[in-house]
Amino acid sequence: MTTKPSYFGHPSFDHAVAGMGAATVSTLTLQPLDLVKTRLQADESVKTPKSRLLGRSWRVFRSVVQEEGLRGLYRGLTPNLAGNIASWGLYFFWYDTIKQYQGRHNGTAHPHLSATQYLVAAAEAGALTQLCANPLWVVKTRMFTTSRSAQDAYRGLWHGLRSIYRTEGIRGLYKGLVPGLFGVSHGSLQFMAYESMKRWRNDTPGTNLNPIEYMTMAASSKVFATVCTYPYQVVRTRLQNQRGPGSALSLVDLTVKIYQHESFLGFYKGLGPNIVRVLPGTCITFVVYEFLSHYFQDHARF
Template sequence: MSVVTKTALDTDVSILNHIKYEHFVAGISGGVTSTLILHPLDVIKIRFAVHDGRLQTTPRYSGIWNAFTTIFRQEGPRGLYRGVVPNVWGAGSSWGLYFLFYTTIKTKIQKGNANTALSPGQHLLAASEAGVMTLFLTNPLWVVKTRLCLQYGGSSQQYKGMVDALVKIYRADGVRGYYKGLVPGIFGVSHGAVQFMVYEQLKNEYTKHYNVPISTKLDTVQYLSFAALSKFIAAGVTYPYQVVRARLQNQHYSYKGSFDCITQTWKYEGWRGFYKGLGTNLLRVTPATMITFVTYENVSHFLMK
């Protein structure tokens, strides 16, 4: 066996040694739990995000409560849970894969020592790599979720469910249809990267302050606080990409691409257009992140025992 082949094999084995299924299971648990509880806010956020004031068939709501009551009155409870199946699949698989990839990359950088503190740049790099890999695997589910959430009276394209949507999108646009919004999604990887960097640094500073190993299991209050603060910071910095991605995935309006969407949004709505639905988004993603991270931390620590 050549030196090159042996080195490559050792590297592969080294990476495989760092893969822990516990993080995958814990990530799925957190993503599914938060999604089932907070999906109605996701429906409302998407409908706010795609409304640019020009397309008359797009429902218009005066606020979060008005949107909630209007959807419930016109579409019933099912209206608030449109797209919940692909959202559960998407959130569960995304969080599971993200935590799996992230912890694997992070552990490799730490050379297997969970108590080795990483720099903010190293956390940012690990989270970015994990985010890109996760996005390529799950983007089709997010396209389906967005389109199901945007079904309402007068919709030109109706889907019976997740499988039906997958089939019709493929028939209409081919594989490319599953990857609409991918470009802003790649930019959006920065959101998860910033969030994880802040979250990890908060944990590092906390354990350093109390002089305990960074792998120490913290109290639920600490996890909730760190998750909320990291989400606020990340959302404020990176939210515009979510608006662009949702608009590109919207079946009721067509843009030539990401740049065209950004240009038209700026032309007709100014900078405020890039932050439509931010209030709803924070109302949803902050508790969702708190639930996800607390569930993940507790399940992963339990399984790792």
């Protein structure tokens, strides 16, 4: 199998840079919705059945603006941006590398992989990415759930990383890693669905996918994966938000606590703003990613 033309010297580097660019645009655009979603996930109060997800989202949004101003909606932007850039860059790099390896093993080009192989490639890439990026997500979660005026508020990304390491050690930086690894199934399901739909359209003679089709496939695959795997995000947020070495509940104890005190619906707190966020976020991410990928391939220097 011949190597594809590349802009940065290797196709996997092209995909990594495209992923980083897509993550930057998406994160800067949708930071406020991400903050509201995280605060809802971290909320441990028991809600009545009459509470509505979007209604609670609006109350959180309004509260942040009233107490901290519009600037409060962008608290934690640095770790969020760093986490997303690192995650998407690494994810697409490893995802494409693993697909190429599988393609060489099959003796075919990687666009002809099966749905199962896409699933495996996405799972492996997701696990590797999660191991690298987890400390960034811990800082992001804690900055999202505290105001700037709070006594234990982190001043920024590096202050947060140092503070966690000093008070909680390496284990503190990897809180929420286990449910995060469970969450690899989210990316696996999403990419399996996305790649399968894209392959189905590309196999149609004379097909030239346009941005609307990319957005439709990206949104459909994201909603499918989100609904299937959302509870792990709530559990991970709660684990990451626990401060101090002696006050943390275990994964099992926390899961039981959520179910006993908040019912099954507790595992879907923040789903409303998350769906609202992921639809435009995923569309932006994948359209920018596909555009950059095609640009790099069309202007290959190697």
